[in-house]
Amino acid sequence: MLPGVVREVVIELARTVGMPVNEGVFRLPTLANAELVFLTSGALGLAPVQQLFDATGQRLAEFATKDHPVFRRLSERFHTFVCG
Numbered sequence: 001m002l003p004g005v006v007r008e009v010v011i012e013l014a015r016t017v018g019m020p021v022n023e024g025v026f027r028l029p030t031l032a033n034a035e036l037v038f039l040t041s042g043a044l045g046l047a048p049v050q051q052l053f054d055a056t057g058q059r060l061a062e063f064a065t066k067d068h069p070v071f072r073r074l075s076e077r078f079h080t081f082v083c084g
Contacts, residue, residue, distance in 0.1 A: 006040040006078075013077045019070060028054060032061040036068045045082065046075050 014021050031037060037049040048065035065071050 004040060004042065006042055006045060009081060010040050010046060010074065010078060013081060014074055017073075017077070019074065028052070028060060034061075034063070036065040036071050037063055038065055038071060046071070046078055 011021050011023075026034075032052055037052070039047045039049060041047055048071060049063055050065065051059055051063070052061040053059050
């Protein structure tokens, strides 16, 4: 994980509303079993991960992150924070 402004803001927003935040290094099987996965970026804000592939190109998981209520709530809070 790299430190970043967007990452820190998203973590703080999540914690202020009681959303659990799990930070760490996760292996592919753990990620493949996740309920939702997203990335943070200065250019994109919150970016939902839709699919996960291994090094051979085999798809390990497909996520409905962008439609997940937790992701939508966090995205809305981030948008409000950025746009005022």
